[in-house]
Amino acid sequence: MFDRHFAVWPENLPHHLTIPETSLCTNLDVSALRYPEKPAIIYYDHTITYRELKRQVDALAGYLQTLGVDKGDRVLLYMQNAPQFIIGYYAILRANAIVVPINPMNRTAELEHYLEDTQATVTLAAQEVFANIVPLIGTRQLRHVIVASYSDYIDPQTDLDLPAEVRAPAQPLQTEGAIAWRDAIDAGKTPGELLVGPDDLAVFPYSSGTTGAPKGCMHTHRSVMATCVHGVAWRSGGGSEGIILSTLPYFHVTGMQGAMNAPIYTGACIVLMTRWDRRTAATLIQRYQVTSWTNIVTMAIDLLSDPEVESFDLSSLQNIGGGGAAMPEAVSDKLFKLTGLRYIEGYGLSETIAATHINPAEKPKKQCLGIPVFDVDSRVIDQETGKELGVGEVGEIISHGPQIFQGYWNRPEETEKAFIELDGKPFFRTGDMGYYDEEGYFFIVDRVKRMINASGFKVWPAEVESLMYRHPAIQECCIISAPHERRGETVKACVVLNAKDKDNVSEDDIITWCKNEMAAYKVPQIVEFRDELPRSPTGKVMWRALQEQEWATNESAS
Template sequence: MFDRHFAVWPEGLPHQLKLPETSLYSNLEISALRYPDENAIIYYDAPITYRELKQQVDALAGELQHLGVEKGDRVMLFMQNAPQFIIGYYAILRANAIVVPINPMNRSAELEHYLQDTQASVCICSQEVFPHIEPLIGHERLRHVIVAAYSDYIHPQTDLELPAEVAAPAQPLTTAGTIAWGDALGAGHQPGELLVGPDDLAVFPYSSGTTGAPKGCMHTHRSVMATCVHGAAWRSGGGREGVTLSTLPYFHVTGMQGAMNGPIFLGSCIVLMTRWDRRTAAKLIERYRVTSWTNIVTMAIDLLSDPDVESFDLSSLENIGGGGAAMPEAVSDKLFKLTGLRYIEGYGLSETIAATHINPSEKPKKQCLGIPVFDVDSRVIDVDTGKEMGVGEVGEIISRGPQIFQGYWNRPLETQKAFIEIDGERFFRTGDMGYYDEEGYFFIVDRVKRMINASGFKVWPAEVESLMYRHPAIQESCVISAPHERRGETVKACVVLAADHKGKVSEDEIIAWCKEQMAAYKVPQIVEFRDELPRSPTGKVMWRAMQEEEWADQKKEA
């Protein structure tokens, strides 16, 4: 067991934590029993108590079972952050089913894959993304779509500026197979017996990789419980009395765990935003005395860039951190001056349902992944030989612990490749290259897998390439990262046009087409036409050489 980091372990915390032998739904049930009249959610000034939250979860779970959802079925959850996401998430679990959270930026072409892979018969979505799932009703097994309007949960007297999709009134539904959110909750169906426990599958956050198609990471109630309990224990923020500002998307594991499942486990309050807005965030921190805020670095930078930020009282904050990109030192210093807090960075993946490593709050290191948390054994190995590396030696980061996923849904070969056995124990291969220092802090330097990190959004080039090949003018495409002043890095596509389309289509037209086919964060910001792509002697496209060339050219220009 790797224990070098125990010398800097947070004072008063045990090295191991015993996890509850219950389902995630039980966390809500217990909090509603303990604190029925306390606020579970505040959504743009509209409060929802734990009693109300549980009642609505149970009502929706009953409707899901009435629609035929059975134990182990997958149900798609396709919307932005809102009370309906939380209700939908826990209702799916209460119906003994598995949550499939889908990025609301996805379009119909991308949704086809999720339906084929999960064979979901029901989707819960919001009305602004409904047009993308509507044409797929009847595709694969999808038969029912429950559609929600965020405005149903808005406080009529709020003075907060609302995003357009939040302010929009509910629209009538005419498509066969659709059910309005209010009708689903008002149908009066009660759920049957809760049949799932800690070792049943609970949620499939989707990751991707070199094969292009997103893969469902199979997480049990126990593995999800692990990082939700670990995060609550590791971070200060008032415990049950704490207040969490939720700005990270819930379909992503960091937001899901740190700002939804964690607070519900504690029975604390979630102050919820659908879309990021720095002025609204500052008002909410001040108004509701927010104690904890997990974010991506670009959000923290944006908040601190507000010329009026010092006019807001942010003194209630006790914990602020996250990841997604390196925190600039100047911004970190401004944060400390304003709040007295250091930005606490952590590290995790969809396969680990959030953090395996977090910086100790009393001794954080800048631009550092942190140290392995409770019950996590993390090592660094040689990519080719599997040999363990020593202090300061770069290799692939591997981890084992209670939060590690069971494998990839429907992909046994890729599951097998994702693990390695050392000392009789099964370790997950993260695909990230890094090292640890003398004190056991881990640092990342590169990736084994192809991945672009654009403002915290993970873009898998092979997936973007696969979608681009649907364009009739594209003969070949190679997607690489390019430097970007604000996002850190962004998506660039090097394209070889088919002979009969050369001179007939522009780079901008390719980008416009991509915007219609894929989530906005995946869309190439740069398209470069080439006569051919460089290849190795075996015929493989040399993407890494192209990417290194791109970054080298930018450095020369700088």
């Protein structure tokens, strides 16, 4: 067991935490029983109590069961942050089914894969993305889509600046198989017996890899509960009186755990935003005395760049942190000057349902993953030989702990490759290259996988390539990262066109096409036409050579 970090372990915290032997649904039941009239969600000044939250969850769960949703079925949850996401998430679990959270930026072509992979018959979708899934209703096994309009949960008296999709009134539904959210709730159905326990599957966040096809990470109620409980224990202000500003997307595990499941576990209040807006965020922190805010670096940078930020009272904040990309030291120092708080960085993956490592609040290190949290055993190994490495030696980070997933849905071979046995225990191979220092803090240096990190959004080149190959003029393409002043890195496509299209298709044409076919953060910001792509002796495209050439060219030009 790796224990080097125990010397800097937070005072008054045990090394071991016992995880509740219950389902996630029980967390809501308990909080609703304890705090029925306490605000569970504040959504642009509209309050939903724990009693009302549970009532709507139960009603929707009962309705899902009338549509045929049964134990172990997968249900897609396709929307931005809103009360309906929280209600839908817990309703799916209460119906004994499995939540499949989908990035709302995904388009029809991308949704095809999720439906095919999960065999979902029901989807919960927001009104503004409903058109993307309409062509798929009835084409496979998908039969019903429950459509939510965010404005149903808005306080008409609010003075906050609302995003367009939040202001939009509910539109009439004329598509066969489409059901209005309000109609589903107002049907007043009662769910059957809760049949799921800690070791039943609960959530499938999807993670892509070098194969290009996103893979469902199978998480049980127990593994989801683990990082939920860990996060609450690690953070100050994490009890029932905590007030959590929720700005990270719930389809992603960091937002899902830190700003939804953890507050519901403790009976805290969620102050919820659908879209990031720095002025609205500062107003909400001041208005509701927010105690905790988990974010990505770009949000913190944007808040600090507001010339009016110092006019807001942010003194209620007790902790600020996040992950996804390293926090620049200068930004961390500016945030500390404004709030008196150090930015607490952490590290986790979809396969670990959020953090395996977090910096101790009393002794954080900058641009550091942190130390292994409760019951997590992390090591660094030689990627090729599997030999364990020592202090300062760079290798692949591996982890064993209660939050590790059960494997990839329908992919036994990839599941087997994702684990290695050490000291008689299975360790998850993160694919991230890093090292640990003398005190047991972990640092990342490189990625084995071809991932592009654009403002915290993870872009998997093989997935983008597979979508781009649908373009009739593209003969071959290779996706690499390019340096970007604001995003850190961005997406670049090296494209070989078919001979007959070379004079008819422009770089802008390719970009415009991509905008209609994939989520905005995946769209190549740069397209470079080439006569051919470099290949290895075995015929494989040498993406690494293109990658290194791109960054070297930019460095020499700067």
